[in-house]
Amino acid sequence: MCTGSPSSNGTQPEEDAGAPEQQQQQQQQQQQQEQPQTEQSLGLRTPTHAIVGAATAEEILEEYGSTLKLLECNSQVAELLTILRDKNTTRSDFKFYADRLIRLVIEESLNQLPYTDCDVETPTGAIYEGLKYRSGNCGVSIIRSGEAMEQGLRDCCRSIRIGKILVESDANTHEARVVYARFPDDIGSRQVLLMYPIMSTGNTVLQAVNVLREHGVPEKCIILSNLFCTPAAARTVVNAFPKLKILTSELHPVAPNHFGQKYFGTD
Amino acid sequence: MSSITFLCSKSNEANNNPKGRIATNSINSSNNNNNNNNHNNSVKSKVKVAAAAVAVSAAAAAAVPPPVVTKTNGHIDDRSDVTEQLYIDPGAGGGELNCCPASPTTVPAKSALESPMRGPSGRRQRTRTTSIGNQTTTANPSECIIRANNRTIYTAGRPPWYNCAGQQVEPFVIGICGGSASGKTTVAEKIIESLDVPWVTLLSMDCFYKILNEKQHEQALLNEYNFDHPDAFDIELLIDVLTKLKEGRKVEVPVYNFVTHGRESQTKTMYGANVIIFEGILTFHSPEVLKLLDMKIFVDTDPDIRLARRLKRDISQRGRDLKGVLKQYLNMVKPSYANYIAPTMAHADIIVPRGGENKVAIHLIVQHVHTQLQLRGFKLRETLANSYKDQPMPESLHLIHPTPQIKGLHTFIRCKNTSRDEFIFYSKRLIRLVIEYALSLFPFKQTTVETPQGVLYEGKRMASRKICGVSILRAGETMEQAVCDVCKDIRIGKILIQTNLKTGEPELYYLRLPKDIKDYKVILMDATVATGAAAMMAIRVLLDHDVPEENIILASLLMAEIGVHSIAYAFPKVKIVTSALDPEINSKFYVIPGIGNFGDRYFGTEPSDEY
Numbered sequence: 102m103c104t105g106s107p108s109s110n111g112t113q114p115e116e117d118a119g120a121p122e123q124q125q126q127q128q129q130q131q132q133q134q135e136q137p138q139t140e141q142s143l144g145l146r147t148p149t150h151a152i153v154g155a156a157t158a159e160e161i162l163e164e165y166g167s168t169l170k171l172l173e174c175n176s177q178v179a180e181l182l183t184i185l186r187d188k189n190t191t192r193s194d195f196k197f198y199a200d201r202l203i204r205l206v207i208e209e210s211l212n213q214l215p216y217t218d219c220d221v222e223t224p225t226g227a228i229y230e231g232l233k234y235r236s237g238n239c240g241v242s243i244i245r246s247g248e249a250m251e252q253g254l255r256d257c258c259r260s261i262r263i264g265k266i267l268v269e270s271d272a273n274t275h276e277a278r279v280v281y282a283r284f285p286d287d288i289g290s291r292q293v294l295l296m297y298p299i300m301s302t303g304n305t306v307l308q309a310v311n312v313l314r315e316h317g318v319p320e321k322c323i324i325l326s327n328l329f330c331t332p333a334a335a336r337t338v339v340n341a342f343p344k345l346k347i348l349t350s351e352l353h354p355v356a357p358n359h360f361g362q363k364y365f366g367t368d
Numbered sequence: 369m370s371s372i373t374f375l376c377s378k379s380n381e382a383n384n385n386p387k388g389r390i391a392t393n394s395i396n397s398s399n400n401n402n403n404n405n406n407h408n409n410s411v412k413s414k415v416k417v418a419a420a421a422v423a424v425s426a427a428a429a430a431a432v433p434p435p436v437v438t439k440t441n442g443h444i445d446d447r448s449d450v451t452e453q454l455y456i457d458p459g460a461g462g463g464e465l466n467c468c469p470a471s472p473t474t475v476p477a478k479s480a481l482e483s484p485m486r487g488p489s490g491r492r493q494r495t496r497t498t499s500i501g502n503q504t505t506t507a508n509p510s511e512c513i514i515r516a517n518n519r520t521i522y523t524a525g526r527p528p529w530y531n532c533a534g535q536q537v538e539p540f541v542i543g544i545c546g547g548s549a550s551g552k553t554t555v556a557e558k559i560i561e562s563l564d565v566p567w568v569t570l571l572s573m574d575c576f577y578k579i580l581n582e583k584q585h586e587q588a589l590l591n592e593y594n595f596d597h598p599d600a601f602d603i604e605l606l607i608d609v610l611t612k613l614k615e616g617r618k619v620e621v622p623v624y625n626f627v628t629h630g631r632e633s634q635t636k637t638m639y640g641a642n643v644i645i646f647e648g649i650l651t652f653h654s655p656e657v658l659k660l661l662d663m664k665i666f667v668d669t670d671p672d673i674r675l676a677r678r679l680k681r682d683i684s685q686r687g688r689d690l691k692g693v694l695k696q697y698l699n700m701v702k703p704s705y706a707n708y709i710a711p712t713m714a715h716a717d718i719i720v721p722r723g724g725e726n727k728v729a730i731h732l733i734v735q736h737v738h739t740q741l742q743l744r745g746f747k748l749r750e751t752l753a754n755s756y757k758d759q760p761m762p763e764s765l766h767l768i769h770p771t772p773q774i775k776g777l778h779t780f781i782r783c784k785n786t787s788r789d790e791f792i793f794y795s796k797r798l799i800r801l802v803i804e805y806a807l808s809l810f811p812f813k814q815t816t817v818e819t820p821q822g823v824l825y826e827g828k829r830m831a832s833r834k835i836c837g838v839s840i841l842r843a844g845e846t847m848e849q850a851v852c853d854v855c856k857d858i859r860i861g862k863i864l865i866q867t868n869l870k871t872g873e874p875e876l877y878y879l880r881l882p883k884d885i886k887d888y889k890v891i892l893m894d895a896t897v898a899t900g901a902a903a904m905m906a907i908r909v910l911l912d913h914d915v916p917e918e919n920i921i922l923a924s925l926l927m928a929e930i931g932v933h934s935i936a937y938a939f940p941k942v943k944i945v946t947s948a949l950d951p952e953i954n955s956k957f958y959v960i961p962g963i964g965n966f967g968d969r970y971f972g973t974e975p976s977d978e979y
Contacts, residue, residue: 173769176828177808183827187817194856201854205804208797212773221783224964225954231779232772257797359820 164332165339172209172350178202182351185328185360195363202328202350203253203298210326210348211257214238214292235292239285243268243297243309246361250296250326264288266312268305277304282312289317295325300349301356303334307341320344331356539569540740541614541644541660542733545651545712546667547705548596549677551723552647555667558724562734563643569613573648575621575636576606580629588629591696596649596704603654610660613644617912642741652712662740665733666716669723671702761929761949762936768805768947774798778948781925782963788972795895795970798925798947799850803891806923806945807854810835810889836888838881840865840906843895843967847923851891861885863909865902867957874901879909886914892922895966897946898957900931907939917941925966926950928959 172178181202184190190198211234219233240254241264251263264284270277285291293313297306306325313323320342327349335352338345362368542559546552560568577600580588587593594600605622612619620635652658652666675697682688713719720729761767768774780786780794811831819825837851838861848860864878882888890910897903903922910920918941927946930953935944952960968974 175805175808176810176812176830177804179828180812180830183815183817183825183829186819186825186827188820189818197856201804204800208773208801209771212771214772216772216776219779221779221785223782223961224784224969225958225960225962227961229779229782229961231782232775233779234772234776259793355819355821355823355825357819357821 165335166343168339168343168345169335169347169349169352170209170213171352172206172348174351178205178350181205186357192363192366199249199328199360199364200253203250204256206326206328206348206350207250207253207257207294210294210324213324213346213348237290238292238294239264239288240294240296241266241284241288241309241313243295243305244281245365246298247296249298249361249364254294254296262291264293266309268308270304275302275304277308279308279312282316284313284316288313291318291322293318293323295323297325298328299356299358299360300327300330300334300338301358302331303337303341306334306338310338310342310345321346324348329353329356329360539614539616539642539644540662540737541610541646542663542665542737543651543657543661544645544647544665544667545709545716546649546669546723547671547674547709548649548701549674549681550667550669551725552649552667554724555665555720555730556645556647558730559645559733559737560643562730563737568642569644571610571613571621571644571646573601573606573646573651575624576602576609577624577629578602579631585629591692594700594704596701596708598650598653598708601650603657607654607656607660610644610646610657614660617914643737649709650712652715653708658715663733663736664715664717666713666719667723668713668719668721671705761932762940762944764936764940764942765932765944765946765949766805766809767949768801768945770948774801774947777801778926782961784964788969791969795846795925795966796850799847800853802923802925802945802947803847803850803854806891806921806943807835809921809943809945832889834888835891836861836882836885837891837893838863838885838906838910840892840894840902841878842971843965844893846895846966846970847893851893859888861890863906865905867902874905876905876909881910881913885910886916888915889919890915890921892920893924894922895925895970896959896963897922897924897927897931897935898953898959899928900934903931903935904938907935907942911939921945926959926963928953 181198184194184198185202214234216232216234219231220228221231223229238258239262240251240258242248242251244265244267248265254261254263262285265282266279267281268277269280295306295309295313297309300306310320310323310325314320321344323342323345325338325345325347327347328351330347330349330352331354332352333354334356335347335349338347359368544552544556546555556570560570577595580593584593588595609619609621622635623632624630625632646657646661651661652664658664678697678701679690679693682693683690718729718733720726720733724730777794777798781791781798786794807830812828813831814826815829816824816826835855836859837848837855839845839848841862841864845862851858851860859882861881862878863876863881865874865876867874892903892906892910894903894906903924907917907920907922911917917939920939920941921943922935923945925946926948927944928950932944932946932949935942950959950962954960958964963969965974
């Protein structure tokens with residue numbers, strides 16, 4: 102039985118050397134708050150102590166501002182999350198339910214895109230006051246796990262352009278480095294849907310956003326679609342890019358890092 | 369063996385085989401589990417008997433090939449998993465007039481005066497709606513077909529059997545009693561014919577013979593088992609079936625096999641109807657059964673005539689000898705009549721002498737039934753359209769949060785200039801969201817799972833994995849794919865309901881549901897809900913299959929407020945899910961501003977002229 106020594110923190114590697122000092126302090130505080138719970142759960146595995154609760158919508162708004170949005174967590178979404186978390190889920194089930202969740206997250210992300218009012222005439226001759234999305238959006242997936250979300254995007258927007266970024270993180274220092282990026286030429290004038298399902302430190306996403314900015318995409322035109330996010334990662338990204346919109350389905354201290362492995366079957 | 373004779377008399381020449389094998393069941397228009405075709409030799413004539421079931425309306429029908437009712441649709445489904453019901457065009461059938469069903473038959477009956485529609489081949493046809501007018505199939509156009517623009521619609525579905533509050537209207541139960549060969553069935557036929565009520569169920573007491581043991585079986589073979597005695601019937605089962613029918617619920621009626629003197633493993637599925645006619649030799653014997661009957665008719669025919677009929681039937685149709693028939697009559701049939709049947713005449717409301725020939729008596733009966741039915745009333749749609757103005761939306765309505773995305777999708781599918789390709793794509797997206805949302809309304813339970821990261825995770829799982837989808841054809845079918853996409857291996861039932869363009873009422877044509885649907889949570893799907901009449905009928909069908917009201921979710925892309933009110937009022941526990949709510953419906957029951965005819969736009973069957 103582990104008594105919860107604060108030194109060993111396997112799930113929360115140190116991150117983001119470039120962030121301001123203040124932010125690091127916040128992160129550390131936060132990690133300290135989380136650690137006892139995490140450690141206990143690693144050791145004890147008794148439901149009463151070990152379960153780590155997710156944050157509520159109000160807390161998120163208070164802590165991270167309006168740029169971070171959480172998918173409305175109804176029972177159905179909760180079930181999807183549960184299945185994806187469960188280590189006994191088969192690969193076939195995992196992929197099936199991951200795709201469902203991705204579809205929901207993508208649909209919700211599309212809600213963040215700009216639109217204009219548009220009235221149309223219905224077959225009955227009446228007028229429907231609808232709206233129309235502007236064209237000129239594109240998706241960018243972060244290789245590899247981000248590619249799992251491409252199909253979901255394709256299912257919603259059939260002919261959308263999709264760029265890719267490969268970010269490698271050093272196994273020892275956890276420092277992320279962009280090694281490959283390919284975008285549509287006019288990406289600077291588009292709304293960008295950045296897809297990356299798991300954020301445990303936020304480093305990868307920071308690097309990806311930096312690349313996008315180098316290609317002339319304004320911060321406010323980037324929407325990050327994410328499935329699982331740790332509070333630390335959320336804070337990192339929000340602090341680094343306050344105008345970036347983030348959409349995730351869950352904020353939870355423990356990220357399901359097995360996602361890419363299990364989805365693509367490379368365990 | 370008198371009752372065997374009795375039965376035989378009711379089947380037609382199919383029973384002429386010398387071994388005396390008898391038709392003990394018939395395909396009725398509501399056939400289920402029909403893999404009992406060829407199940408037993410004794411069943412081989414059932415198809416012909418079925419012809420008689422529908423023959424009531426086909427006065428002029430000549431002898432026709434045996435209609436095959438259910439095997440024509442080419443479905444390859446596992447039959448054991450489903451119950452199926454087909455609603456047959458009443459006029460389309462043919463058969464001999466002097467035969468009638470020897471086992472329960474649900475007949476969508478119509479008067480012969482309504483000039484029955486018959487296909488060119490004279491065979492019965494499945495009722496269906498076709499979007500392309502097929503001139504050749506209707507050599508004899510009649511009131512049973514309505515042509516609107518390019519469409520041909522066969523209007524022989526089942527009209528509403530509940531009132532506008534969704535409550536079951538109790539059917540009118542007529543009991544017909546009388547000695548064997550007294551002409552009970554003829555009377556029943558004549559009543560059905562003259563009633564002109566769209567939906568009549570005919571139940572025969574012969575279905576409720578007890579299963580014989582070995583000794584009794586031997587007696588039966590020697591013509592020494594008394595089939596005319598009250599003890600020969602399973603009265604408890606009879607009461608159970610009749611009570612359920614009276615409640616409008618689905619029942620499984622046993623099929624009695626007169627060769628094995630046991631029940632077939634397959635049963636006949638019957639539904640409640642506007643009018644139920646129950647006939648048999650001992651109909652009035654049990655006091656409990658008497659209580660269930662709204663009207664009691666005794667057919668009193670002279671014993672000499674009855675004996676003459678029996679002799680004729682047994683000898684000419686079954687190859688029996690005079691001596692045997694007479695012995696049987698004197699030893700069992702006659703004493704039983706005197707002891708058990710004749711005394712029950714005292715219970716009768718009406719005694720009909722001379723049986724089916726007595727036109728005055730039948731006319732009086734029909735008039736009375738009409739009066740009773742009018743008191744119960746079945747007009748629906750118009751009533752629905754004019755109630756519930758300016759009331760707050762009911763609690764059972766779950767409207768998906770109108771995000772820009774939802775609105776954007778609606779803009780695409782509502783616009784009349786949207787191409788079908790885009791229409792299908794965007795409606796599919798919207799349907800997916802509706803279904804995902806609908807799923808979240810099912811009950812969930814807390815659960816804790818272990819994660820690969822070593823922490824426990826507190827989450828939720830659906831309380832029951834038993835979910836099935838039921839789509840209301842045709843537009844509801846468009847939503848099936850989405851249900852299959854979100855639930856692995858989900859079972860899908862189908863209900864075909866069409867609006868009768870003449871009356872504006874919905875009519876039920878076809879029904880195919882998972883067998884044990886009562887154990888399932890049901891997502892009922894229809895693309896649009898205007899007055900809610902079709903949805904109500906579908907819900908009513910589910911309730912009749914014992915699905916609890918709270919287990920039903922009605923999912924739809926677009927609803928009119930009126931429809932929501934009607935459904936919520938009639939079935940307050942049914943959860944209603946939709947992605948948009950429109951305020952009005954027009955005189956043709958289209959939602960305004962609406963989508964137009966969703967099914968037509970999705971499947972590309974729009975009529976050339978506009979709405």
